[in-house]
Amino acid sequence: MNKDAPRYRWSIAPVQTSLRERLAVDCDLSPLLAQCLLNRGHAEPGTILNFLDPRLKNLADPYLLPDMQLAVERLVAARESKTSIVIFGDYDVDGVTSTALLLEAFGALGFAVNGYLPNRMEEGYGLSSEGVANCLEKFPVKLLLAVDCGSTSVEQIGCLAQRGVDVIVLDHHQISDPPPEPIALVNPRKNPTGRFHELCSAGLAFKLAHALVKRLRELNCPRAEAFDLKPLLDLVALGTIADIVPLTGENRIFATRGLEWLNTTKRAGLVALKSVAQTNESIGVHEVGFQLGPRLNAAGRLENALQALDLLRATSIAEAKPLADALDSCNGERQKIERGISEQVIGAVRARFNPETDFVIVEGQPLWHIGVVGIVASRVLHEFYRPTIIVGGEGVEWRGSGRSIEGFDLAAALRECDDLLIRHGGHAMAAGLTIDPEKLELFRTRMNEIARCKIKPEELKPVLRLDAEIQLSDLTVTSVTELERLKPFGSQNPSIQLVVRGVSHQRAPQRIGKEGQHVKFRVTDGKRTFDALWWNCGTDTTLPKVMFDLAFVPQINEFNGNSSVQLKVLDWCSV
Template sequence: MNKRWAIRDNADEDLVRKLSAELNIDAVLSSLLVHRGVNDFEGARYFFRPDQRHLHDPFLMKDMEEAVIRIEIAIAAGEKILVYGDYDVDGTTAVATVYSFFSKQYKNMEYYIPDRYKEGYGISTQGIDYAAQNGFSLIIALDCGIKSVDKIDYANTLGIDFIICDHHLPGAQLPAAVAVLDPKRADCEYPYKELSGCGIGFKLIQAYAEKNGIRFEAVLEYIDLACISISCDIVHITGENRVLAHFGLQKINTNPCVGVKTLIEVAGKTPGNLTISEVVFLIGPRINAAGRIDDAKHAVELLIACDEKAAREKGMMINSRNQERKGHDLNITDEALEIIDSDEVLIGKKSTVVFNKDWHKGVIGIVASRLTEKYYRPTIVLTQSNGHVAGSARSVLGFDLYEALCECKDLLIQFGGHKYAAGLTMLPENVEAFKDRFEEVVSATILPEQLIQQIQIDAELRLSQIEPKFFRILNQFAPFGPENMAPVFISKNVYVSGNAGLVGQAHIKMAVMQEGTAAFDCIAFNHGEYLPQLKPGVPFDICYSIEENIWRERRNIQLNIKGIRFKS
């Protein structure tokens, strides 16, 4: 697939010069900082030196005082408390965090994860009924609930109080809960708005600990779980999230909780050098697989485990579910590709909507992501579940998927999500009408350039600038993620040094140099088609990120090539 190379506008030259002088660093590094809102020495120190003191006072969050007081009352009165969370990574890490912390202070507690297939996302009537039937009078809901106005009203009629801990955008009306913790509330002045659901849970236990004289180290025991939620829920890695991710990643690599250590081991890795990216691709899918294929409670059981033998058994079972998930994922992806490739009308559309009543609901989100990568257009994968048609949607850069679904809402039973990912439910008889409507909306609103995948390039770089100090400082920009992505550079007129070769069936391994520079090792994933053109003496441009390659305890700088372009 051809991709657009989009070079970021130059940063303010005066600011770049000033920052370079103050920090004694390369102007390219200063421009990266300015683009991240870092304009002076103090800002750079805050950015490069995350500190636990940078975590905000949890009581700045609207309703935090009310939430803590209600928990204190419940504990003092011996009430039964139910910790309730969604079945994805963010929800299960949030439940594990809050349940583990409070169960060390108080024993009259349980946790509850809704069944993906029987109850669906968020707070369910079945979950509330379970609480009523089993004598729970307080539910702490994590990573869900901000739009569950009717469900909270129902719980109130049963004498069940709710504390909502959510990070999604509220609707026009807030639920009538005892406390609604969500920095995205219009009336919440909390300084940082992009916490994950587990992040909100972390702030709740931080507030309770602070008010009740519990040492902060007891809260930090769960910072590895907060890091996993931040990584896998694709929230911004800026501000407070950057602090949580920084220290959480340190804990993952040095002293992870038993469950996280087990997940790393069953993935074939050892703690020590894991990055945010590896957390996303190794730990996240295994936690998710529990709820996609079986029951997300297994993931919580693993994450709260204290016994290594029990954790190992649970981890192996979850790893097996992940292998099963991969099988469903690949089979359904192949079937979906066949549907698209055999239909000339569908190939020519600006959206993709595919439906098969027999597809496994637990993996259609992954399949939607794969189809979006291949065809690069707004994509929805539909299957049948409990008499309805359920769908998972993914978008492309710059296109607001949620707004497009709003234009189709009369054909939907319900939908929810955000700009780039969403879930939806409809009646089977509305599928064809929905396909047509969604295509109409996308065709009328998407820009031509949004249908071409883009590589965002941060700056031009000469290979000679990649020296040890530059690389050492660049590494301090990590942890990387949304709003702080690993920088991508462009270098022009580079040459192959020696021979380029194929690794696997589609990847290129080579070394490149510019005139007068040393050669740098490169890996170019899925660029095998360029191999015949990569001859000594033939100039070309590359865009790439810079990383450290570790192989059998040997470390060297490697360019991870995102794009290759030859002179026309």
């Protein structure tokens, strides 16, 4: 392998000169920002201005969602008859924030409502028979609102109907074929060519609350007249960002305005959570994704997510602090378990990995914690860039999670292994499965056979998509600040990634960090010079020597009241 070769396949977006220049003039933008917008599919001045200035007033009518009218009618009827409702949620951040949001909104609007979150270990995901039985034993109701689950629960919803329990499903996941038959299936995927496919369940919960408020105001309900939806946006931002759904469409509005509320929230649980997570003063996508979200997720991964729900519903710091401390401790335990399994898997795979023949990594051991196997799969994929499936458990049924690479549909591959699996489901890039451990070796062989036919050799090297080739002279505090108008960055709205050609070191690279795992460059083209930081590149990474091309993210560095441009290194290639 050529050590001076880039780690990635560089893909530089084509320059659209005439369109770029027209948009720059029409929208009063720099050509570089106009090009970055074009790269993200924004080519019309009207949509560009809305994208750059996302406002709540641009949210669409919630009644445009499938079955929203039916859901609201049944809920309003329950309120009028004082019928109790149970919200059956999920144990991840999206499910917990959705449940907390609806409990808060329904309570304020005068509903008799309770919430239930299934136990991952004992009841499994969604409307399982165990979860539904335990829920109805605790809350014997005639109306169940399934949130962030239920779109494939044909049998359970049918059984509930026979028992006289009405079900409303509020979900964003794939719908089974045949679909379930609740009294309302509020899922954007019910209309394959319709809107709102970007929304997660937290966004859908906000839309449901909005629809209810509108209807109850039409009925002259004083509670609805007094209720303000905007303070719920902190929960919507948490769920939306943590669920890694596209930050486009209405999600861009929810994330942008929700982060504003999250930064100033008086919600006791989030104040306590920010404190134990030691977040920056300014909360953004990174802080939600890597500090707040994992702590809310940790309880559901290892035990029961009820602590996370209780935290979000806490009414005082005294109530919230011990819950936040418990989640912080749980997250530390989760990290320890995850790190141990990851090191075990990576070490075992590295010892025998053959990049020419190993197309899919499948690993499993008894007692590997099923709450962290998905995270472990992501780490292993990052290390080897191969579709990865990690399973664990005990007895005759092991459960696992898989993560894939571009070009390999993981869910489709699992369908080709249906005879080897007990259960499976998911989508192209992530999936879950249950398997008899005695069939694990056959499964590994089959998956590699499938991948060998589907994956092209060049697809086994990750793609680095670059927005534009520029000169160092193009980078100023003003120009980089303008690029930040594209924030918040996330899925389908990636950070700005650029390339500069033919730079060199002004001085020798310097390894920094406890173990020298980061590298600081001082790069120059002979006219302009910038600091460049390569984070977590490893201690034995080959560094560029004489002249090289550099792929990077431009950033603003604030230090001692001064602002300067620095480069976050992504990759390099010798010239």
